[in-house]
Amino acid sequence: MPSRKTSRRFLALTAGMATITLAACGGSDDGDDGGDAGAGADVTSNVDCAAFEEYGDLEGTSVSVYTSIISPEDQPHIDSYVPFEECTGATVNYEGSREFEAQLQVRLQAGNPPDIAYIPQPGLIRTIAEGYPDVIQPVGEQAEANVDEHFDEQWKEYGTVDGSYYGAPLGANAKSFVWYSPSMFEEAGYEIPTTLDELMELTETIASEQESLPWCAGIESGSATGWPATDWLEDMMLRVNGPEVYDQWTNHEIPFDDPQVVEALDAAGEILKNPDYVNGGLGDVRSIATTGFGDAGLPILDGNCWMMRQASFYQANWPEDVTVAEDGDVFAFYLPSTSADDQPLLVGGEFTVSFSDRPEVEAFQAYLTSPEWSDVKAQTSGPGWVSANRDMDPANLESPIDQLSYELFADENTVLRFDASDLMPAEVGAGTFWSAMTDWIALDESSEDVLSGVESSWPSE
Amino acid sequence: MDFLLTATTPGQKFLVMFIAILLFVAVMGIVLWISDRPRIPSWVTVLGFLAPAALLLLFGLIYPAFLTIRDSFRDRSRSDFIGFDNYATIFSDAGFRTVLVNTALWVVLVPLLSAGFGLMYAVLVDRAFGEKFAKTLIFLPMAISMVGASIIWKFVYEFRPNQAGIEQIGLLNQILVWIGLEPQQFLLNPPTNNFFLIAVMVWIQSGFAMTVLSAAIKSIPDDIIEAAKMDGVSGFRMFRYVTLPSVRPAVVVVITTIAMATLKVFDIVRTMTGGQFSTSIVANEFYDQSFVFGQPGIGAALAVLLFVLVIPIILYNIRQMKLSEEQR
């Protein structure tokens, strides 16, 4: 790799600086230039340390990681650091918290930031970059080189604020999926729809032929209630209006309540607000607002509903005895677009943002962008995790849904768009947008009304 | 001596704890020893008693409160003065009127209901058989953390449709189904959903009220009761004319304390509805604006609003204090 040589020199340089300026941090690189070929041979494990030589000897150093990912998803993350820790000697301290978003801002403001934070919203990266320009660190040279090499350039854009590159992609998830029971479909003789019209026809067919309702949905998520409904709207925006309008809407180049958005929301409403279509096994239309999104798919297992739209990560929500496979208990199909040739895909994901320029932190951030890490993480995670890293080995993805997501990420025809609510300013994307969608369902407010409510809350700047 | 800051083993941690306590005792000992020297000016004594607490309060509450008041007049970057814009934003927001009404509901209902239930229960189980056990039952909710409380009430309010093959998992709806009614979405329909959230807080705070008031009841001198009895007073009249007047000051303290706590509480709303369905209260809005939406200015203005809301309670208590001062 051409990037390796430069980065080695860069590391050595910063390491030298670290001993002078950051001596107070407890441990720093001892100045080793990182070229020690024998470094990996000493490690008595089956980890191949060859790929880690570029990071140098980081013995005695530590990196703190702060995330919103908590039990049980935290353990695979912690386990995925082991090769890095064993080969470089650095220690990685993981801390996950439910209060991540709030606590991160508290810590930043108090001057106590973590070394690395996993941020799931590009909008928050922008807020932090604007609010704490002296604290946030640009992505290190080597990590940036990795991103250029292994990721679609779109993923780099999400982490870029006004030309500076701050957020390196970590995990990713495909959101445009509809969960269903293959056996129920087979028994009833239903085909997987390939266009939006077919999907609506199927919905109508189920509603008229079956005793149970075609769809179930749930948007309750504690203080984040409403977000699953924003995904519905975003998916429909991509399908009804196309990616260009979607981008204009995301960037507030067209008003939030533009007629095209109203049209998309009405399209979502044809399913979500039709009492003949929802909410199988969970109640009436309004029960969507109080059903936990994690529980929303469970009626499929009892045959009380047929379909539930939710991201690839939902496979972790099925009870343990449920098989997720094309011939298993449940599986997911791609939420089709207006034509079978169009393939817009709504995605989400986390980004690593660094608040320290210590060499071990840069090395660690670089490790997280490498295919090696994605492979290890895929192994430690099991089903429900995938990365947009093109050069990871898909053989490590054991679940067919993850493989499908990976293929969609890598497919040239796929038009990727990041979750709009995560790109918008927090008071909209994590505030009024959520509550507007909740009111849209819970209080049966009209599409126009809720959207114009969000528009008026858009920060004036 | 690294372990003083980074204790890792249980032994080290307990050692640090004992060192801290000893240190604290030593410092306080010196302070008091100085303030008790003979012929020392009296202001030194006052200082000795008050200064430690006053310093901590200055540092930990007054200074932050001052910063908050200042920030409430500044923009989101906390650097530019913008006058009353944040306050204007709050009050021009359509949804905010609901928030204020909800907060008023909370701050009136929670203290009154908690104190009411707590007092009645304390009177009824007083000196009854199994009193300790009976009181523990009401106290239990206080011992449960907020996360625990939210899950407990999920098993009460949770809604499932009334159809074949589906069972209720919320007790309240199960009861409705048993008596032949349709299950309800308790947390979904404003304004009644507010009452169901308030019930949770009352459930928690009644234990506090009951404990304090029960003790106050027990401290009513027996001779007062005996004398009243000789006059033929009993039952409800005993409660009305003897018990209630005697514990009235304690009731005021309980109501005040719970009202203050209610103004600040946000966990219940946050975990149970996320402030949706018109159930938000000022403390919840404050948390969102300050820590989620990156709007410290508006958050600060909301905190200042909390100070303002509490003024009536303070005034009432000042009056009470004056009264009891005169009685001394």
Add this chain to the structure above:
Amino acid sequence: MSNAPVTPDTPDDLVDKGRNLDEGPAGTQVKSTKQRKLTRAEQRAVDAKTRLASPWASAFAIVMAILWSIPTFGLFFSSFRPEREIKTTGWWTYFQNPGLTLDNYDEVLFGSSTNFANLFVNTVVITLPAVIIPITLALLAAYAFAWIDFKGRSWLFVGVFAMQVIPIQIALIPLLTQYVSWGLAGSFWVVWLSHSIFALPLAIFLLHNFMMDIPRSLIEAARVDGAGHVKIFFQVLLPLLVPAIASFAIFQFLWVWNDLLVALTFAGGSPNVAPLTVRIAELSGSRGADWHLLSAGAFISMIVPVVVFLGLQRFFVRGLLAGGVKG
């Protein structure tokens, strides 16, 4: 109100003076001339008559006790039920189908890389000083407000009282900023300090109320004997206040034990300092759907506070007796 039950050795004349001072509720002007010489049995007979002995009253108490405890019992049964059953059937079906699993407890206690015992130690280490320090400081301050005359006393006290309403969230950033600059962030020290600060306004307010109810005559008598404030505080007041202190201690104990926010902000989630609540809060899982774990976790964290409450209950009763809490 009387101090008698707390201090059975107190000479009766003192007690009587105390009572005379505190009498006042309208309609209850009764001279306490009678000495209490009743036997236990007689006392019980008197007690029985003073109760609101109507069947309606008893029924109300029983209904209320049931209403208050049913949600908690629901949690208790749920914590022994498998995940799937918790999500599809009500906990009351447990009685028709009593299956018992300890899996939830097993997962909560041993299912994480963070050692549960370790977090338990942290909670204890955090809680003890965070109870002792604020109570001591509040006692001294309350004494000054109640029994030392100085200028501006009332206004200062009102100020402290009003501080109860300051939401601790506004203090998080300023305090953390200082702790970071002192290099103390993430240690037990700042957690103790923060808990102490946040407890002070309420502690001073409540303890002040207890202190005010101590008969002036007691203090004056000691003063006449030439005792200084420190001596009066330790020798006269403290013994009378022991029960009051114990009662406030249990509440402070509960708040610190169940605290999440302070620990999260100042200690961080580092397993060396983090208390139990940090782990409990995570139990509901990233998707908030792991109710089965949360019910078990909530129950485990509840055990110690309940045991402490049961153990100190006699202090509660007698504790507030000392002051009778006066507004």
